[in-house]
Structures are given as structure tokens and as C-alpha cells.
Amino acid sequence: MERYREIIPDFDAFLETLERPQPVTVRVNRLKATPEQVTDALKKRGFDVKPLPWNGWILQVEGEDSVAKTLEHWLGWFYIQEASAATAVMALDPQPGERILDLCAAPGGKTTQMAELMANTGLIVANDVTPKRLRALLANLSRIGVVNTIVTQWDGRNYPDLGIEFDKVLIDAPCSAEGRVRENPDLRQGADINFIRSISGTQKGLLRRALELVKPGGIVVYATCTFAPEENEAVVAYAMQKVPSELLPIDLPVPHAQGLTEWQGREFGEAMRLCVRIYPHHLDSGGLFLAKLRRL
Numbered sequence: 001m002e003r004y005r006e007i008i009p010d011f012d013a014f015l016e017t018l019e020r021p022q023p024v025t026v027r028v029n030r031l032k033a034t035p036e037q038v039t040d041a042l043k044k045r046g047f048d049v050k051p052l053p054w055n056g057w058i059l060q061v062e063g064e065d066s067v068a069k070t071l072e073h074w075l076g077w078f079y080i081q082e083a084s085a086a087t088a089v090m091a092l093d094p095q096p097g098e099r100i101l102d103l104c105a106a107p108g109g110k111t112t113q114m115a116e117l118m119a120n121t122g123l124i125v126a127n128d129v130t131p132k133r134l135r136a137l138l139a140n141l142s143r144i145g146v147v148n149t150i151v152t153q154w155d156g157r158n159y160p161d162l163g164i165e166f167d168k169v170l171i172d173a174p175c176s177a178e179g180r181v182r183e184n185p186d187l188r189q190g191a192d193i194n195f196i197r198s199i200s201g202t203q204k205g206l207l208r209r210a211l212e213l214v215k216p217g218g219i220v221v222y223a224t225c226t227f228a229p230e231e232n233e234a235v236v237a238y239a240m241q242k243v244p245s246e247l248l249p250i251d252l253p254v255p256h257a258q259g260l261t262e263w264q265g266r267e268f269g270e271a272m273r274l275c276v277r278i279y280p281h282h283l284d285s286g287g288l289f290l291a292k293l294r295r296l
């Protein structure tokens with residue numbers, strides 16, 4: 001992680017956070033339950049439960065056993081989701097009745113979050129290229145009670161024109177996942193630079209296609225859970241050169257850093273500051289990068 005010392009504010013707090021286990025958080029499924037119902041049920045099972053200060057639908061849960069084994073989990077009252085991950089959908093701000101493409105959707109953490117906020121109305125097209133992960137997506141859609149979503153299997157870089165005017169597209173891109181280092185200590189030294197370079201090619205193809213598929217004036221949110229600028233700002237800069245688009249501010253009620261305007265001599269432009277970098281010490285969670293774009 002040393003390569004990020006210059007760009008991560010309060011680097012010592014960042015390193016110190018990586019030493020601690022990450023708290024478990026669950027997102028209450030508003031299609032089936034309320035935060036009070038989930039809190040009561042889990043407390044009765046011996047869990048300590050408290051809502052996050054910035055989003056009362058996300059609960060921090062502590063207990064001896066795994067919350068995944070509870071009946072309420074199987075009934076779909078909640079989805080186990082990193083607190084930081086929930087901010088991607090908050091940035092996209094899905095509305096009832098909209099048509100949204102989730103280009104890299106499996107296993108469905110964000111698809112289900114969108115369906116909940118859309119009150120199961122409108123249309124979500126949830127796509128992923130990996131068959132095994134699609135099975136998990138289908139199971140989660142069923143468990144959460146999602147009925148506004150169809151599932152497709154394509155390489156998102158070549159996603160076909162379905163004749164649907166998408167209001168919004170989410171790309172929760174495959175990435176080197178450095179932001180999940182607390183769960184995967186192998187990443188302590190940072191991800192392999194060759195992997196970073198190769199996956200950034202895929203990410204560029206995905207974001208470019210997303211910008212082509214959204215309607216003019218429509219919104220695209222690009223998210224990764226990594227710190228590497230090659231997978232973040234560099235990808236955004238590439239796609240903006242290919243498809244006319246502009247960066248938009250992201251209104252999030254959480255501490256975060258701005259996007260980078262420069263990395264290793266490469267300039268990304270002042271507007272890149274509008275991107276959001278959430279580091280593990282910001283939310284005591286994982287790391288996340290977000291860019292919000294409007295197609296012109």
C-alpha cells in the first residue's frame with residue numbers, strides 16, 4: 001500500500017484501520033421489513049445491533065454467530081453488505097419507474113438495493129458474464145422479493161442494444177479489490193501491477209459501453225472497490241474521451257476524499273475532483289471509488 005502514501009489522507013489512520021476486523025453491516029430490505037423489525041428480531045437472537053449515523057437502513061451487527069445463518073436472513077429481511085458498498089447506489093439515486101442497467105450485477109447486492117429503492121417498479125436489467133455468480137444473483141433476487149428485474153448474461157463490453165432507453169447505468173466493475181484488504185490480507189502489499197493494467201482494459205471497455213447505452217442526458221455511475229488510479233480516474237478519463245460526457249458532483253453524507261487530478265505524471269483534469277474516494281478509515285468499512293457521469 002506504500003504507493004498510495006502520497007494520495008491517501010491520514011495514511012497512519014488508514015494503516016491502523018486495516019489492522020482491525022471490519023464490522024459486519026446489513027442493509028434492511030424495505031420491501032419486507034423495517035429497521036425496527038430487523039433490530040428487534042436480531043436482538044432477540046443475541047446480536048448487538050445499531051443503525052449507522054448516516055443511513056438508518058444500514059445496521060451494524062455484532063454477535064458470536066454469523067448473521068447469515070438467521071431465519072430473518074433467509075426470509076430476505078436484510079442483505080449483508082459492506083457499508084461503503086451501499087454508497088454506490090446512493091450516488092446513482094434510483095427512482096421508482098426508472099429503467100436501469102446494472103452491467104456487472106452478480107451476486108446482486110446493488111441490484112437488490114436499487115429494486116428496494118424503486119419499490120419494485122420500473123425495470124432493472126441485471127447483467128453479469130459469470131454463470132456461477134448469476135446463479136447467486138437469481139437466488140438473491142428471489143430471497144429479497146425483487147420482481148422488477150430481468151437477468152442477462154453478456155460480456156458487458158459488447159452489451160447489445162436491447163432497444164431500451166436506459167435512464168441510468170451502474171457499473172460495479174471487476175477490479176483488483178484493494179479496498180477489501182481487511183478481508184483479504186494477501187492484498188496488504190497492494191495488488192499485482194500486471195493485473196491492475198490488464199483489468200483496467202476491461203474496465204475501460206465496460207464504462208465506454210455503459211456511456212453508449214444510457215440515453216442522452218442519462219446518468220452512469222462507475223464504481224470499483226480499489227485504490228489504484230489506473231482502475232479509477234484513468235478509466236474515467238479514457239471513457240470521457242470516447243463518449244461525450246461530463247462528471248457530476250456526488251452528494252453523499254459520508255466522509256470521503258476527492259478524485260485525483262494527477263497520478264505519476266499523468267493529468268486527469270480538475271473535474272476529476274468530483275469523483276469520490278472512500279478509504280477504510282472513513283467509514284470503518286471497505287474502500288470504494290465512485291464517478292458519476294452524465295452522457296451529453
Ligand SMILES: C[S@@+](CC[C@H](N)C(=O)[O-])C[C@H]1O[C@@H](n2cnc3c(N)ncnc32)[C@H](O)[C@@H]1O
Pocket residue numbers: 103104105106107108109110111127128129130133154155156157172173174175202
Ligand atoms: C464487483 S463484482 C459485482 C458485485 C455486484 N454489483 C454486487 O453488488 O453484488 C464485479 C462483477 O463483474 C463481473 N464481470 C467481470 N467481467 C465482466 C464483463 N466483461 N462483463 C460483465 N460482467 C463482468 C464479475 O463476474 C463480477 O460478478
